[in-house]
Amino acid sequence: MTFDKPGNQNAGQSHYRKQEHNLSPVRCPKCGKMAREVQTRYGLRSDCCGMWSWHRWPLQTKEHHDAKRAAHAVFDKLWKSGLVSRNKAYRELSDRLGRQAHMKEMTLDELLKVPLWVEDIREHELAANGEPHGGAR
Numbered sequence: 550m551t552f553d554k555p556g557n558q559n560a561g562q563s564h565y566r567k568q569e570h571n572l573s574p575v576r577c578p579k580c581g582k583m584a585r586e587v588q589t590r591y592g593l594r595s596d597c598c599g600m601w602s603w604h605r606w607p608l609q610t611k612e613h614h615d616a617k618r619a620a621h622a623v624f625d626k627l628w629k630s631g632l633v634s635r636n637k638a639y640r641e642l643s644d645r646l647g648r649q650a651h652m653k654e655m656t657l658d659e660l661l662k663v664p665l666w667v668e669d670i671r672e673h674e675l676a677a678n679g680e681p682h683g684g685a686r
């Protein structure tokens with residue numbers, strides 16, 4: 550993948566800047582060719598070798614997209630439940646990730662951990678609010 554920032558793991562010092570959004574056409578990390586671009590009603594879509602991305606973000610595998618969608622779903626459910634604010638939910642997630650959390654910028658491994666982190670945040674909030682624990686939502 551194109552997450553070629555070795556500093557990612559020990560981030561903290563690196564703040565993500567808007568300019569890191571890749572606005573030039575993306576190159577396929579697998580075959581090295583420029584990705585094919587299609588303008589869709591959802592925006593610009595790039596694809597190659599079974600991977601794709603939107604708005605010229607690095608191409609990602611289906612597995613990665615699925616993980617991102619799943620992570621988003623579980624995370625959005627957390628703050629939409631009203632248990633925590635969206636801001637706080639992001640802050641808590643960032644704490645666990647070790648840097649500012651953006652689903653778009655997470656590796657597959659990180660995305661797969663999001664449901665666990667969300668559960669952890671939920672447990673903490675429930676405990677802080679004095680509500681009973683338990684698997685039930």
Ligand SMILES: [Zn+2]
Nearest residue numbers: 577580597598
């Ligand atoms: Zn390719």
